[in-house]
Amino acid sequence: MAPIFKADDSFDRSLFKGASCAFGVFDGVHCGHRFLLSCAQQTAAENGGRSIALTFDIDPDEMFNADRLRKLMSNDERLEMLTQTGVDAVVALPFTKDFAASSPEEFLDRTFGGHVPAHLHVGSDFRFGAKAAGTVPDLKAWANSHGMVVDAHDLKSEDGAPITATRIRKLLAAGEIVKANHLLGRPYFMTGIVKPGRGEGADMGIRTANLVVGDQLRPLGDGVYAAYADVEGKRYKAAVNVGIAASFADRAIATCEVHILDFDGDIYDQYMKVEFIEWLRPMRKFDDIQELIATIQGNIDWVRKNL
Ligand SMILES: Cc1cc2nc3c(=O)[nH]c(=O)nc-3n(C[C@H](O)[C@H](O)[C@H](O)COP(=O)(O)O)c2cc1C
Numbered sequence: 343m344a345p346i347f348k349a350d351d352s353f354d355r356s357l358f359k360g361a362s363c364a365f366g367v368f369d370g371v372h373c374g375h376r377f378l379l380s381c382a383q384q385t386a387a388e389n390g391g392r393s394i395a396l397t398f399d400i401d402p403d404e405m406f407n408a409d410r411l412r413k414l415m416s417n418d419e420r421l422e423m424l425t426q427t428g429v430d431a432v433v434a435l436p437f438t439k440d441f442a443a444s445s446p447e448e449f450l451d452r453t454f455g456g457h458v459p460a461h462l463h464v465g466s467d468f469r470f471g472a473k474a475a476g477t478v479p480d481l482k483a484w485a486n487s488h489g490m491v492v493d494a495h496d497l498k499s500e501d502g503a504p505i506t507a508t509r510i511r512k513l514l515a516a517g518e519i520v521k522a523n524h525l526l527g528r529p530y531f532m533t534g535i536v537k538p539g540r541g542e543g544a545d546m547g548i549r550t551a552n553l554v555v556g557d558q559l560r561p562l563g564d565g566v567y568a569a570y571a572d573v574e575g576k577r578y579k580a581a582v583n584v585g586i587a588a589s590f591a592d593r594a595i596a597t598c599e600v601h602i603l604d605f606d607g608d609i610y611d612q613y614m615k616v617e618f619i620e621w622l623r624p625m626r627k628f629d630d631i632q633e634l635i636a637t638i639q640g641n642i643d644w645v646r647k648n649l
């Protein structure tokens with residue numbers, strides 16, 4: 343697996359010399375990002391240099407659009423997934439207020455510190471520097487005077503539109519999990535530590551492992567989904583309610599309630615990963631508890647038969 347370097351003051355930027363870098367946030371590490379990373383691997387193989395995923399330690403929108411940010415994964419998950427894309431190294435630039443305020447030219451000077459890569463791969467929509475003022479032509483002008491080749495690629499498209507993190511977030515918000523997974527090239531997942539619920543699930547004969555996933559990490563629309571749950575190194579079928587259970591909204595705090603099929607272990611305080619596969623129905627408020635139980639049982643039966 344590729345090492346992760348945090349590009350703080352102690353980072354040796356000579357790592358960039360002769361390298362082929364792909365530059366971006368890479369939230370979701372989707373098929374478009376993987377295409378760009380494979381281009382960096384290709385020029386690295388041709389030139390004999392390293393291939394590097396160049397990114398930021400946080401998502402810049404955490405600084406600028408925190409209230410409406412719906413990330414596809416945590417920063418640690420994003421860096422970790424980048425290490426598994428086949429690049430030789432992942433470099434995370436600390437995205438501080440000061441760095442974000444750099445002019446486009448200053449931004450590039452500070453990023454490379456005098457050690458420019460041989461190739462820099464970006465998408466044609468790439469912007470950089472304060473107020474995202476830097477464009478691909480600006481990048482090319484800087485690169486010309488520093489001996490770097492910029493490869494600005496047309497965005498990889500699917501079904502007639504570019505694959506972007508924004509497009510995937512919109513699909514997830516609408517519960518369109520199959521389409522979102524197609525653009526991600528893998529199932530969308532949520533992760534967290536299992537917390538005790540209210541115990542009402544057990545009383546109803548349907549135990550649930552509960553995650554409290556904050557808004558910033560919950561682009562997926564409320565609803566009931568068929569999924570797989572990874573617990574204790576094993577993968578189980580699962581029926582999942584995403585969102586605060588409408589029938590118990592006055593006392594519920596979990597935002598991802600997972601009924602794991604054929605499982606009755608105690609996994610409180612354990613890490614769980616939930617991979618979403620199909621949307622089953624909207625979440626509803628039930629006045630009759632028996633109707634809620636019968637509906638959930640129907641969802642569990644569907645998962646058992648179809649996943
Ligand atoms: C597959 C599934 C579907 C669910 N659908 C709904 C729903 O439509 N409306 C609702 O209010 N709660 C729904 N729930 C949430 C249950 O009401 C919840 O799991 C129960 O209140 C148990 O909570 P507890 O784990 O905190 O004890 C669903 C749960 C599961 C596992």
Ligand SMILES: Nc1ncnc2c1ncn2[C@@H]1O[C@H](COP(=O)(O)OP(=O)(O)OP(=O)(O)O)[C@@H](O)[C@H]1O
Nearest residue numbers: 365366367368374464465468497498505506507508
């Ligand atoms: N579909 C794509 N094909 C090729 N390159 C892409 C594609 N999408 C993004 N890129 C490039 O990958 C890098 C990372 O981009 P970024 O993280 O901004 O992705 P994004 O998916 O476009 O996100 P957002 O929708 O939030 O703008 C950038 O250089 C960007 O131009």
